[in-house]
Amino acid sequence: MTITAQDSTRTTLREGAFGHATGLVCRECGATQELGPHYACQECFGPLEIAYDFPAITREQIEAGPANIWRYKALLPVPDDIETSPNLEPGYTRLLEAKNLAAELGLTKLWVKDDSTNPTNSFKDRVVACALSAARELGSRVFACPSTGNLANAVAAAGARAGIKTVVFIPSNLETPKKVNSAVYTENLVAVDGNYDDVNKLASEIAGEEDGWAFVNVNVRPFYAEGSKTLGYEIAEQLGWRLPDQIVIPVASGSQLTKVHKAFRELVKLGLVEDKPVKIYGAQATGCSPVSEAFRQGWDAIKPVRPDTIAKSLAIGNPADGIYVLDICRETGGAVADISDDEVRDAIVLLARTEGIFTETAGGTTVGVLKKLVETGVLDPSLETVVINTGHGLKTLDAVTSLVGPAATIAPTYEAFVASGIA
Numbered sequence: 001m002t003i004t005a006q007d008s009t010r011t012t013l014r015e016g017a018f019g020h021a022t023g024l025v026c027r028e029c030g031a032t033q034e035l036g037p038h039y040a041c042q043e044c045f046g047p048l049e050i051a052y053d054f055p056a057i058t059r060e061q062i063e064a065g066p067a068n069i070w071r072y073k074a075l076l077p078v079p080d081d082i083e084t085s086p087n088l089e090p091g092y093t094r095l096l097e098a099k100n101l102a103a104e105l106g107l108t109k110l111w112v113k114d115d116s117t118n119p120t121n122s123f124k125d126r127v128v129a130c131a132l133s134a135a136r137e138l139g140s141r142v143f144a145c146p147s148t149g150n151l152a153n154a155v156a157a158a159g160a161r162a163g164i165k166t167v168v169f170i171p172s173n174l175e176t177p178k179k180v181n182s183a184v185y186t187e188n189l190v191a192v193d194g195n196y197d198d199v200n201k202l203a204s205e206i207a208g209e210e211d212g213w214a215f216v217n218v219n220v221r222p223f224y225a226e227g228s229k230t231l232g233y234e235i236a237e238q239l240g241w242r243l244p245d246q247i248v249i250p251v252a253s254g255s256q257l258t259k260v261h262k263a264f265r266e267l268v269k270l271g272l273v274e275d276k277p278v279k280i281y282g283a284q285a286t287g288c289s290p291v292s293e294a295f296r297q298g299w300d301a302i303k304p305v306r307p308d309t310i311a312k313s314l315a316i317g318n319p320a321d322g323i324y325v326l327d328i329c330r331e332t333g334g335a336v337a338d339i340s341d342d343e344v345r346d347a348i349v350l351l352a353r354t355e356g357i358f359t360e361t362a363g364g365t366t367v368g369v370l371k372k373l374v375e376t377g378v379l380d381p382s383l384e385t386v387v388i389n390t391g392h393g394l395k396t397l398d399a400v401t402s403l404v405g406p407a408a409t410i411a412p413t414y415e416a417f418v419a420s421g422i423a
Helices: 059-063 069-075 099-105 124-137 150-162 176-183 196-209 221-226 229-238 255-269 290-297 322-331 341-355 361-375 393-399 414-420
Strands: 002-004 010-012 021-026 048-052 095-097 110-114 142-146 165-171 189-192 213-215 246-250 279-285 335-339 385-389
Touching: 048 221, 059 069, 059 229, 069 229, 095 229, 099 110, 099 341, 099 361, 110 229, 124 142, 124 150, 124 213, 124 221, 142 150, 142 196, 150 165, 150 176, 165 176, 165 196, 176 189, 176 393, 189 196, 196 213, 221 255, 229 255, 246 255, 246 361, 255 279, 255 322, 279 290, 279 322, 279 361, 290 322, 290 335, 322 335, 335 341, 335 361, 341 361, 341 393, 361 385, 361 393
Parallel strands: 110 385, 142 165, 142 213, 165 189, 246 279, 246 385, 279 335
Antiparallel strands: 002 010, 021 048, 095 110
């Protein structure tokens, strides 16, 4: 295969550029095509994903790897020497037993997979690391993305680390901290008047016209999406090489949920964990809940919506993987649910005050949906449950500014302190 390299010459992919990946396969018709910057099937225009010929691998081999996502490199579309390439080395974040939150919600066993401790404080560092590897192997000269914020942060930082030009596109009404967190890493932050779907459409047009541009969630999307599998791998490994009974995952494009499910199935197939039923639940904010609405109505298709929610990192009105989220949640006995913005805010505070974890609005959505699922009897509180926190609350401070603040403002005297009633 040949590709357009940075110097506009034609060059051949090096051996093992994409590890044990064997090709791209259509998720709709099953047609295959060669590895490269492709994201739509040539036969039916369906979405493509990576196919593999995995080697035999043991738990011990994985555990001997680095404390980041590259411990799973044999299961990802990356070269065996990936650790030698400058990258942010994301992943292997903490899995915390949330006893206080479990008691508050009436759950027997609850874990929080806290991805806010990644290099740019969100799970997007995982997917971007895989996309960056593909961009490098394909000889791309520009590393780019359309984003609701977290992805822009991750792409800008990863590109800076790798020494490649980055251009990131965001909706102009994005939260200020997310704008700053991108602009500090790149001078090429482009604010677009419109919502994420407008930004994504523009990115797709640019990707079709400009040579050498790697848009992480457009023309190298199949490679990018595989990074989310590492969340599933880590959860299983951190639970002692076993799967949870049920898991609640935020839904924006829906890719994270589908890839965590894929990771669980791959671990079973490789004999690394025992097979068992895992109920998978999706979480959305009511102001952008097309997948939840489809689940509730029993539809097999997603009706696009125009987002109107404080959970901007989940504000994708036409989610690419929405129908696959529906299939997985239905097949596993799970569900997709949504909550209001006020419930998102309350859940952010709840997680912070029970477990000391400050989550952004996406995590508030997930915790809030978990609470709703328990209260409505949809989720079994007696089963071991994992909830994913995808980002840090410092990125969405405005969401809770009106809810929190000083309990009292007092004079600098002991008498004033006593009078405050805090003691």
